[in-house]
Amino acid sequence: MASLSFFKLALLTPLLLLVLASSTSSVAQLARLQPKIGCQTQCGDVKVDYPFGIGKRCGRSEHFQLLCKRNDRGRFKPFIRGNKLDDLEVSSISVTEGLARIKNPVSSLCYNRTNGYVTFEFAEADLTQTPFWVSNTRNMFIVIGSNVFAYISLNGTKSGYTAGCVAQKLSKESMVKSSCSGIGCCEATIPIRSKLYFMLIDGSFSNVSSFNTCGHAVLTEVDRFRFSTSYLTTPGSFEKDIVNLSVVLDWTIGNEKCELAHVMVS
Ligand SMILES: *[C@@H]1O[C@H](CO)[C@@H](O)[C@H](O)[C@H]1NC(C)=O
Ligand SMILES: *[C@@H]1O[C@H](CO)[C@@H](O)[C@H](O)[C@H]1NC(C)=O
Ligand SMILES: *[C@@H]1O[C@H](CO)[C@@H](O)[C@H](O)[C@H]1NC(C)=O
Ligand SMILES: *[C@@H]1O[C@H](CO)[C@@H](O)[C@H](O)[C@H]1NC(C)=O
Secondary structure, three states, rough: OOOOHHHHHHHOOOOOOOOOOOEEEEEEHHOOOOOOOOOOEEEOOEEEOOOEEEEOOOOOOOOOEEEEEOOOOOEEEEEOOOOOOOEEEEEEEHHHHHHEEEEEEEEEEOOOOOOOOOOEEEEEEEEEOOEEEEEEOOEEEEOOOOOOEEEEEEEEEEOOOOEEEEEEOOOOOHHHOOOOOOOEEEEEEEEOOEEEEEEEEHHHHHOOOOOEEEEEEEEEEEEHHOOOHHHHOOHHHHHHHHHEEEEEEEEEOOOOOOOOOOOOOO
């Protein structure tokens, strides 16, 4: 897992290890695209417009095919096929904006005061067989906890693109703050647009056993995220809010280089 030198680097919080010029998504020649006859254009409450499609032959190609199935709360939602990993639940897709939003995989480390066990969950996503990319301009890596170090690795472990930060110990005095300032919550910009990521809380450098019983790490749409100190003081509070947060994906059609300016509505 993370080396000590990485941890020292991470103490320069919030940290950004590498910055590359961000690439914009290209939605090529949408005017040319024609939806296919007889295809489902809605899954649950989510509209699925061409070039995306539900089921065989409905998308522009196999890569644009989405699944329509029940989520863990029993509601029908479109899913992006997760390749070898979990399928990713889509909360919206916009063809005009060239964006999609998916439910956040969350990484967590929790200490159970009753039995003393630490439970650990890491989160990952694979978009390599899809037209989607994780946007590096609209998402931030966010860590919530008191003495919690977490990091995200992008584009495969070999490529070396990593970002991380330490959410420092929350004290009674710092409790008034409700911004993500490094105390109880830290954020890091992600270095590249990517199709692959995994994130985890480093147990050997985190201490969840005292004030707070859980640490969490998410990649999320920065404009919609608001830190609340209740995330540290009220068990389950973060989990409740995270339900409505998303990771923003942008998407590209094939390898076509033609970049059509798309409207970014915020
Ligand atoms: C903590 O451990 C106790 C005893 O094993 C168990 O009953 C309880 O469900 C655990 N709590 C959580 C949140 O997992
Ligand atoms: C991401 O990984 C792929 C495959 O390993 C590589 O071809 C590509 O150059 C990497 N992207 C960046 C920005 O390094
Ligand atoms: C974790 O925090 C508790 C309470 O503040 C402290 O007693 C313990 O020594 C800490 N553990 C580590 C490994 O820092
Ligand atoms: C999440 O969004 C749904 C639908 O917009 C809303 O009913 C619910 O209250 C929201 N939950 C939280 C925790 O904000």
